[in-house]
Amino acid sequence: MQTATQTMKEVTQGKWNKRPLIISGPCSAETEEQLLATAQRLANTGKVDMLRAGIWKPRTKPGLFEGIGAKGLPWLQQAKKLTGLPTTVEVATGKQVEDALTFEVDVLWIGARTTVNPFSVQEVADALRGVDVPVLIKNPINPDLELWSGAVERVARAGVKQIGLIHRGFSSYGNTEYRNAPMWHLAIEMKRRNPEMMIINDPSHICGRRDILLEVAQKAIDLDFDGLMIESHVDPDNAWSDAKQQVTPERLAEMLDAIIWRKEDVNSEEYHAALEKLRQQINHLDDELMQIIGQRMKIAEKIGEYKKNNNITILQTNRWNSILERAFLKGDKLGLSKEFITKYFDAVHMESINHQNKVMNS
Ligand code: PEP
Ligand code: MN
Numbered sequence: 001m002q003t004a005t006q007t008m009k010e011v012t013q014g015k016w017n018k019r020p021l022i023i024s025g026p027c028s029a030e031t032e033e034q035l036l037a038t039a040q041r042l043a044n045t046g047k048v049d050m051l052r053a054g055i056w057k058p059r060t061k062p063g064l065f066e067g068i069g070a071k072g073l074p075w076l077q078q079a080k081k082l083t084g085l086p087t088t089v090e091v092a093t094g095k096q097v098e099d100a101l102t103f104e105v106d107v108l109w110i111g112a113r114t115t116v117n118p119f120s121v122q123e124v125a126d127a128l129r130g131v132d133v134p135v136l137i138k139n140p141i142n143p144d145l146e147l148w149s150g151a152v153e154r155v156a157r158a159g160v161k162q163i164g165l166i167h168r169g170f171s172s173y174g175n176t177e178y179r180n181a182p183m184w185h186l187a188i189e190m191k192r193r194n195p196e197m198m199i200i201n202d203p204s205h206i207c208g209r210r211d212i213l214l215e216v217a218q219k220a221i222d223l224d225f226d227g228l229m230i231e232s233h234v235d236p237d238n239a240w241s242d243a244k245q246q247v248t249p250e251r252l253a254e255m256l257d258a259i260i261w262r263k264e265d266v267n268s269e270e271y272h273a274a275l276e277k278l279r280q281q282i283n284h285l286d287d288e289l290m291q292i293i294g295q296r297m298k299i300a301e302k303i304g305e306y307k308k309n310n311n312i313t314i315l316q317t318n319r320w321n322s323i324l325e326r327a328f329l330k331g332d333k334l335g336l337s338k339e340f341i342t343k344y345f346d347a348v349h350m351e352s353i354n355h356q357n358k359v360m361n362s
Pocket of ligand 2: 027
């Protein structure tokens with residue numbers, strides 16, 4: 001039996017016949033002129049496979065532009081007729097699914113604010129029963145893989161055969177470099193869990209600004225994503241939503257030209273032999289690291305015995321601080337980032353605490 005996800009890859013490799021799949025278009029459909037002009041200029045680049053446009057916009061706060069609504073759907077239909085580009089729209093309710101399908105939208109996507117809500121995802125899934133339309137599911141706004149997987153499962157259970165994923169980053173409190181932190185490891189884990197499912201990266205909503213779009217898109221391609229969804233607009237600065245992150249169709253084309261498109265594999269014995277040798281070295285080093293960490297835990301257990309006999313707490317903040325200080329200094333000399341050292345020592349330290357805990361409470 002074919003899995004749902006295999007079919008999605010086939011669709012993108014078959015009907016639109018291209019990997020990576022490039023989806024672009026405005027954050028929101030604003031006017032018929034804006035949508036048609038954007039679509040035409042995108043089509044002129046010859047580099048875009050599908051036209052996106054938000055028709056219903058879930059906004060964090062009321063009073064912002066909440067989308068043109070169903071009246072924009074005929075514009076999309078018109079854009080498709082004009083350019084031949086298939087279209088994709090975000091849906092969040094059963095009614096929106098119905099309306100989008102009535103106007104022959106080719107691919108639906110579920111937005112990040114909808115993926116978080118099982119009631120909404122279920123409503124969308126129920127409306128999709130018996131309908132043969134591809135659905136792309138964005139990650140939820142919070143870094144919760146189970147919620148993302150749950151949405152995929154709900155849509156799959158409704159009988160949708162063509163499901164793909166969109167990685168658009170995760171929101172966090174306070175200002176960071178990104179509008180939504182990519183947390184690449186979560187997308188990589190989702191990819192590992194669903195090896196047959198296509199996964200597209202959305203640099204626009206990760207970055208929230210134009211100047212770092214290319215960097216993020218390149219990273220996604222380096223990580224073997226199947227495509228990109230990037231917002232574009234004929235007049236980005238005056239867009240009614242997400243103005244800071246949109247680019248003109250021509251700038252998009254420049255970016256796509258600048259990306260170094262990497263392949264997953266190559267048919268060269270020399271390359272494979274060289275890689276195999278280096279990978280063996282990595283395996284050896286990983287084995288050694290684990291051996292050494294195992295030894296470290298044994299020593300931590302011995303310390304645990306002493307602490308137990310002398311009734312001393314497991315955590316000693318001063319000692320922990322001095323371990324970290326030393327590690328930052330050493331790590332810096334070895335080219336290891338402070339961020340990595342912190343994560344690594346946190347993990348090692350927690351494991352030590354767990355080992356000591358066992359000793360002290362046995
Ligand atoms: C969008 O694609 O315009 C959008 C609202 O995205 P997200 O659901 O990722 O916030
Ligand atoms: Mn947007």
